[in-house]
Amino acid sequence: MILMNDFKAEPEDLRVAELAALDRVLRSGWYVLGKEVEAFELAWAEHCSVGYAVGVGNGMDAIEIGLRALDIGAGDEVITTPMTAFATVLAILRAGAIPVLADIDPETALLDHASVERCIGPKTKAVLLVHLYGQMREMGRWTALCEKHGIALLEDCAQSHLARWSGKVAGGFGRFGAYSFYPTKNLGAMGDAGALVSNDGVLAKRAEVLRNYGQSVRYHHKEIGLNSRLDELQAALLRVRLGRLDGFTERRREIANAYRERITNPQCRLLAKPIQAESHVYHLFVVICDERDKLAQHLKSSGVETYVHYPVPVHVQSPCKGLRCDPNGLSVAESHARVCLSIPCHPQMSDADVSTVIDAINAFK
Template sequence: MKKIPPLDLAQQYQTISSEVGQAVLELLASGRYIGGPVVAEFERQFAEFVGVSDCVGCNSGTDALYLALRALDIGPGDEVITTSFTFFATAEVISAVGATPVFVDIDPHTYNLDLDAVAAACTPRTKAIMPVHLFGQPVDMTRLMEIAGRYNLGVIEDCAQATGAVWEGRRVGSIGHIGCFSFFPTKNLGACGDGGAVTTNDPAIAARVRVLKEHGQTKRYHYEEIGVNSRLDALQAAILQIKLCHLDSWNSQRRKVQAVYDELLLPVKSVIRPQEIAGGTSVWNQYTIRVQNNADQAMSAGEYRNWLRDRLQDRGVSTMVYYPMPLHLQPVYESLGYLSGALPVCEQLAGEVLSLPMFPELNRDEQTQVVWCLKDCLALPISNFESV
């Protein structure tokens, strides 16, 4: 039986290898490895793609979030509302600027922020909302921006997994005050190393981010505030320019993969499929199902999910778990006082989610194998739980 990985970057590279090779060799010959025209041109192209006036490249999605918070002057004493069901960097940067992350629950169908909970969490100390377009699915930005406007809050979109996703005709990263992108290799638009970008329609914010990412330097050897060293290097920018030309096609193919999964999984009653809400167009960075244990109540949901993941691995199907422990229950945030049960939907999903193989080159035969193996494992008696 064929082994199926969770993603396959080598297949993608094969389709653009000649373009990438030429661009890299030209860049190496130029001697302009930091900054320069290649980075500037990528920033221009990416701003046009997202639909904003300004894009500032930086060295990671984490730095993009950090720079965005700094650009909005968020710091000690401030609160930022965000999701607990996301990668650690989302909350980490809030803490890094001295502010306090306020975690709220999520919607069980989209895995994104519960906007009723967002509105209820606003206090006089709240300065911003940081929605995460998780797994490529856009948040309802119309309603979120209404909440933000009501309380005069900044909105920083975490678009790390959602490059190209659309909410009501606008791409994510163009709707809030600032958009933050990751170009980590596993993303829809991934570099061959690390990289990130900040997008905005506010020239003052863009100018501030440019200063902050260059050590707070306003002109050479002249510093007006403490910044960081966060550059998108020219080699990654050259590769990203090529990939950006293919991104809409790749995202379209991801949607076809999603449609096949939906079709194949429809009869599988013990699997809850991800849902797309009206107004949003996901780019399906992940296809994340929920699996529920209805067979052996002695096992927790997470134990059953992990047992199932291991049985799939035995059959050559590699899956991923994003994220097994929500952020509000992480040891580093114990001081915030969240107890088990504080965010029940988030905690339930953390024990049930399983991301199936998802990449543009995945074909129907491979997806059929994935679903066949999943159904086979779901029918197994749980007799060897002690080996999990």
């Protein structure tokens, strides 16, 4: 079976380096928020070309902590997409703020400008962009829209590790960027992990306090925080895996280019090509097919695993049914959820695997 992710197939020298990192931590006798976390935070901030990175427990907490550090909470609205991991919206709710859902563009599945504009109201404090599937687009336009309305631009970068728009890295456009290092992400740990990145030193400092019970100095709590600390084992593993990220991303792009060139089945449509090659890191490669479930079944019987990202848009999930949405509705997100299918696109795939996936898709009737 060609899997959606195949960690067991990762290179042996990577495993050896990871084991050495784990050994170093075990022998250090220090396991949470220590030197490994500090070193990873420095390295990640440098890779993202931002002033600060704050390691936290996961990507969802990074969003919640970022919102709370900006004092976005009770009564404040944050506009985002219904076509995302539930965690994006859950984080807004956990921060005490009100998510408002705008529709998406059918060509990219990213937030639609006109729909976001329709959602802006007197309580709007921010737009939380999700760089879905690994793609960034039109960042100048988003920055201008937020400036025009005097609201904050925020970035959910859980799927877009080191994607670049006009040379600038994901997370560097907004007041903060929230990264997830869940194992399946382009940069993944071996458990939960996340980071908030920002150029705002005050925000970063407050995030450091919030992630650790709201504690500024040990046993002195200046506000109500969370327990969302990054541990030394995950940070040490992330430091090793960061060294492979560029190569792994390059391989994802090669596979995506092969899919774009060689998937010719007229029943399958592909999402828009990235305008800038570096702006897409292909966390996921998505095909659109009216007979999505039949295609998934056909691929399974041809030995190809697939997933759906995402089958149920956020506003259709029971806890979110009452959320304010674009007054024109969210029909594009609803139809995308019915026709999208993610096919394998990970760095461990061989050229033969890529051909198997392509041939299986092209053989679908």
